[in-house]
Amino acid sequence: MRCKKMVDVGRRQFLRGGAIVGVGAAATMMTGVQAQAATPGAQVDYPSSKLANIADLTVNDPVDIEFPDADSPGVLLKMGEAVEGGVGPDSDIVAYSVLCPHKGWQMSYNSDDRTLNCPGHFSRFDAESGGQQVWGHATQNLPQFTLRVDDKGDIYAEGASDLIFGRPSNVL
């Protein structure tokens, strides 16, 4: 069960980011040991993906997103009051991966108590507490996406707090 709205996630931007990684990896394999012209950064470089505009959001109404690429579903939420990691004028906008960090099942949002719930093995996470696992089997809290809001009210995702299920690197 997914959220109700789909928003343009800036597919072109993250495809471009992915292509750069791909080229780098291929070159490494072909040349064996030689460093590339561009030294890889110590951190993963995330794409900057536009998720929505503040005007698109209503309180407690989840918006489906994909970040950092189309294979990584997430949720964008306006909570109505300041919450951990919240951005925007009210510090209340947050975004999380919705792949359960236990076994990768896709979670659904319960708007009654504002939690994300996993149908696979009953884990649940609190959208108002930084994605903290309320109860469950995961060994980390939900990856929370780092958000930026520009002057026009556009919301961009540009990072993640934790490793996303099913990948050795958040940017593949």
Place this chain on the structure above:
Amino acid sequence: MAYKRQIDRLPIPPADAKVHNVTCHYCIVGCGYKAYTWPRNKQGTTTDNAFGIDLGEQQPADGTWIAPSMYNMVRQNGQDVHLAVVPDEDCVVNSGLASIRGARMAENRPSRVTGTQQQRLSDPLVWRNGVWQPTTWNDSLDLVARVTARIVTEGSEDDLVVSMFDHGGSAGGYENTWGTGKLYFDSMKVKNCRIHNRPAYNSEVHSTRDMGVDELNYSYSDYEVTDTIVMVGANPLETQTNAFLNHMVPGMRNGARFIMVDPRRSVTVNACEEVAGAENVLHLAIKPGSDMALFNTILTYVVDQGWTDADFVAASTFQGGEAVGADSAHPAGLGSLDFAMQDIRTSLAEGAEVCGVTEADIVKAAEWIAKPNEDGSRRKCVTGYEKGIIWGNDNYRTIGAVVNLSLATGNIGREGTGCCRMGGHQEGYYRPGDGHVGRPATYVDQLLIGGGGKIHHIWACDHYKTTLNAAQFKRVHKRRSDMVKDAMDSAAGGTREQLVDAIVSAVNAGGLFVVDVDIIHSQIGQNAHVVLPACEANEMNLTSMNGERRLRLSERYMDPFGNSKPDCLIAAGVAQHMEAVLREMGNDAYADQFKGYDWSSEEDAFMDGYHQGNPDVTYDRLRVMGNNGVQEPVTGFENGELVGTPRLYTDGVFTRHGRDDGKALFCAAGWRGWQAPGKAQEEANHEFWINNVRANIFWQNQFLDQDNDFVQDRFPYPFIEMNGDDMARLGISTGDLIEISNENGATQGMAYPTDTAKPGQVAMVFGSPAGSQGNVVNPGVNELVLPDYKHTWGNIRKLAEAPPQARAISFKSKEYTA
């Protein structure tokens, strides 16, 4: 603040990474994992890696993934290596599932590189001049042996009190129970001993064994093909997680109904309702401690309806009235079904009154368990029970009542049946006979509190967190051990002989010399004079069996931390030093009893112990059997594989009691209200029942989790689940620090408002280092010295408003809601 790891990339294990079989060393389920290790300067790629899959693609649900908690960097043969411990999809126990405990095995390893678990002990410590001074094995063991030898020869072995684990997994297992067992039960005959979680050396399930039924008699697969699952005082989603998810859930999906007997609604009930539908789940939320009356009522109804399995009862159970009379070693008589029914018979009205549930629900339970199908075939039922009754009211008779029902309905020894304890740790018990301990065994805590014993050897037990009557125990233990510390301080600068003299004088004056063997410097270890560092599974090879008797070798993939050692080799070291000291004292005959410990590895201890009794079983053969291992008892070795026993008693012959007739016995489980001294009065005098519960996120008393940021971030204080109306009445807000107190002592925790908590009933997490529930548990035990931790009453008051750490966490319901 929710704990963020800020990890967005992990090393990839290369295709040539070393792979080791790992059985999770935490709970009894013993999930299979694979440990991958590879050199510090190597890595795999997305396309060429140990998993043989394309890691450049998003993996699907249930796909292979290394969570950050599954990764660390550890020492292996003196080198730093990458480590990933990943659940094994091919292990039939867990089929690739990981629990919140097992999936943290890697990050709960000690690492000088990543800084994890720096609380682990690396060297022996001796109390010297007011501090614990790191020292050598020779120095520390010499002191242990000199003091121990003096005391047991000047007095007797009864002056030596021993607390020792009896379990598998962790730092237990067949190797280590044998090492300690050989030392204390063969070289010596120590009778003043106790086990890690209870104040005497006894079985937690005497009655089922006396009835002829081993407490682990099924295969987990039985859950998948049964008609009804009954859980009594157990919370398997939290505490036997993958037995529930990988076996009970498929059972419910195959149509099994689920009966939960527990005063408290747990997340297991919630999950069962999600899987089976609420109409197929019956939660009998009985009054605390009334389990026996419930099972007696169900059995009475089943007998009266003619729903017993008459053929099974005739063929496999005793027919001649009383077989074993009630006496000091048997808190109830044992015999035929008719014999037992004389004490058991309980009407629906009586049962409903005692248990606080409706007659209709008791009838429903009886029907789900035993009412034959319309074609006359019998329903199959698996029953699991655990601490709710093991650490509950009238242990012997209550467990007997549960087993009675399974026997009467023919639900043991057949596919889709079983009557088993769910278990805590894995099992791994192999020791010389303990008959000299006696039954009932010494109530060791009371012995120590009363000034008995002069030396206390402690093996991986922290009674500060996990015993009953803990407040008094701690006061006395500290006072007595402080006397010895003072004496040692006074002997500063003297010779070894003068030091030993000072210690002996102090213990003869009422002091207690404490030797603590553990992996960390525990709370009770603060009273120790010598601390000896042990290692755990996978820092050594370790064999254990799980809750369906599945024996595996969990392989060593890393070095013991610092100079720590397997417990079996520490026991050998104690024995060798005892032999030397006793010979020096001129006591050759006694010294000779300490021969036979020339082990250089844990495998040597395994061969000296378990292998002697089970000659087919060797490390090499277990290695071949991998993570699926072999179910005990092992009956042979054929075609390169060990042959095991998937289910006990398939021939209908019951043997656990040792009777030649092979007939199971029923327990005359007459209900007598609160059995343990002081419980009824405590209930009458206090406002709240203080239930003692577990949480899936913690392993045992948090000895490793207390140093795990993810865990401590979630529950910075021990949670106390409490009804909102009760909180409001007492002026307690969410996350406030509260105190529970009664005549036994006081403890503290954090109020966690819980809709499903009944008024007047709170549920406090067990064994927390920040608040021992045992402080408020009275010393009452049953006739065989089994504690009733579960039944404690106290009053509650607010201590402080929620501290910042508590204010930052989620207090939402733990129940899944789609």
